[in-house]
Amino acid sequence: DSGVGKTCLTYQFCAGKFPEKTEATIGVDFREKLIEIDGEKIKVQLWDTAGQERFRKSMVQHYYRNVHAVVFVYDVTSAASFRSLPAWIDECKQHALGQEVPRILVGNKCDLQNSVQVGTDLAQQFADAHSMPLFETSAKNPSSNGHGDGSHGNSDHVEAIFMTVAHKLKSQKPLILSQPPGGDTVTLARGRDKGEEKASWACMC
Numbered sequence: 001d002s003g004v005g006k007t008c009l010t011y012q013f014c015a016g017k018f019p020e021k022t023e024a025t026i027g028v029d030f031r032e033k034l035i036e037i038d039g040e041k042i043k044v045q046l047w048d049t050a051g052q053e054r055f056r057k058s059m060v061q062h063y064y065r066n067v068h069a070v071v072f073v074y075d076v077t078s079a080a081s082f083r084s085l086p087a088w089i090d091e092c093k094q095h096a097l098g099q100e101v102p103r104i105l106v107g108n109k110c111d112l113q114n115s116v117q118v119g120t121d122l123a124q125q126f127a128d129a130h131s132m133p134l135f136e137t138s139a140k141n142p143s144s145n146g147h148g149d150g151s152h153g154n155s156d157h158v159e160a161i162f163m164t165v166a167h168k169l170k171s172q173k174p175l176i177l178s179q180p181p182g183g184d185t186v187t188l189a190r191g192r193d194k195g196e197e198k199a200s201w202a203c204m205c
């Protein structure tokens, strides 16, 4: 939903800091980060979608194609944002983004521990029912456990969350069917085309 912290989370991952000021996303914003997994350079593109209804119904619809993974975000201090999740999951399913693509659930704003409305147990039950791993984090204080002592506690680090998605994508790289011209041998190659510098995946928040 709008205001759960999607822009802050993607900014924290790509720029390594919490943005001073954010405004409601209009349509879709793109952020990217070059990461390395097992010696392979991978460009991860994060498509930060608008939560506001008026943009969601118009502009966001056009960006469901070419999505390789989905990050569903709710705000742990907003029960309403948690209740909206089934509608977002259905919307993704309507665009062929169901269990066949990596999907994860992220509860954000864990630093606001005194205002929590969505407990971990409830969120975990929901995540299990939808076959998604659950992460709880804070874009504002990514290494906080809500007690202000800077330790990691039970809160997941923003970078670790997106790296988990990247690892999932890497391990699921589709088999590319290639047939040499004139030959009668079919070669199944993993992942990227020959000569391509780096792999690239898009992930929608």
Ligand SMILES: Nc1nc2c(ncn2[C@@H]2O[C@H](COP(=O)(O)OP(=O)(O)OP(=O)(O)O)[C@@H](O)[C@H]2O)c(=O)[nH]1
Pocket (backbone or CB within 6 Å): 001, 002, 003, 004, 005, 006, 007, 008, 009, 022, 023, 024, 025, 026, 049, 050, 051, 052, 108, 109, 110, 111, 112, 137, 138, 139, 140, 141
């Ligand atoms: N305390 C706290 N505030 C946060 C956190 N993440 C985001 N915020 C605040 O929540 C508000 C909304 O954050 P955004 O990242 O713009 O939310 P969004 O989900 O991108 O919203 P839309 O673009 O409208 O869909 C801002 O005032 C942020 O400063 C967090 O982890 N902790």
